[in-house]
Amino acid sequence: MRKTVFLDRDGVINIDHGYVHTPEQFEFVPGVLEACHRLVEAGFQLIVVTNQSGIARGYYDEAQFAKLTEWMQAQFAQAGAPLTAVYYCPHHPEKGIAPYVTACDCRKPEPGMLLRGKAEHQADMAQSYMVGDKADDMTAGKSAGVKAKILVESGKSVTERGIALADQVCPALPQAVEWILSQDD
Numbered sequence: 249m250r251k252t253v254f255l256d257r258d259g260v261i262n263i264d265h266g267y268v269h270t271p272e273q274f275e276f277v278p279g280v281l282e283a284c285h286r287l288v289e290a291g292f293q294l295i296v297v298t299n300q301s302g303i304a305r306g307y308y309d310e311a312q313f314a315k316l317t318e319w320m321q322a323q324f325a326q327a328g329a330p331l332t333a334v335y336y337c338p339h340h341p342e343k344g345i346a347p348y349v350t351a352c353d354c355r356k357p358e359p360g361m362l363l364r365g366k367a368e369h370q371a372d373m374a375q376s377y378m379v380g381d382k383a384d385d386m387t388a389g390k391s392a393g394v395k396a397k398i399l400v401e402s403g404k405s406v407t408e409r410g411i412a413l414a415d416q417v418c419p420a421l422p423q424a425v426e427w428i429l430s431q432d433d
């Protein structure tokens with residue numbers, strides 16, 4: 249079993265400019281790559297879990313998402329912080345185009361992507377963390393049984409519900425990493 253940090257993408261790894269789907273639109277939150285390198289050096293694997301309803305809504309397709317993901321993974325690898333996996337949910341329960349308009353178990357707040365990481369990459373949930381910028385991220389982490397859920401303020405406006413569900417609130421991912429490393433047994 250491996251200790252894991254599950255990372256939301258938009259608002260945590262990159263600045264959420266809304267439906268980001270090209271490298272030109274992608275802007276890393278300052279300090280993210282260096283912080284993730286520290287996690288890898290401390291023995292954590294990194295798994296991205298991201299809702300991508302822009303696919304369901306027809307704003308971009310899975311091929312465009314895959315191209316951006318490949319570019320992002322290369323940036324992490326060059327920084328010494330390789331991503332073990334990137335899981336995404338292309339669905340939306342109400343809006344969009346077939347076949348993506350559906351209720352599913354992968355769209356956060358459901359824990360499907362985290363549980364897939366547990367199954368496919370032996371994530372030890374009792375030693376793992378969820379970092380996100382929304383209440384739905386915190387709910388997914390709780391349902392998946394992670395050790396702690398960290399809400400970052402670098403994404404959309406933080407809600408009272410998100411704060412209530414979080415074990416820790418941090419300005420951005422670099423500060424969340426400091427907290428995770430301070431908790432690591």
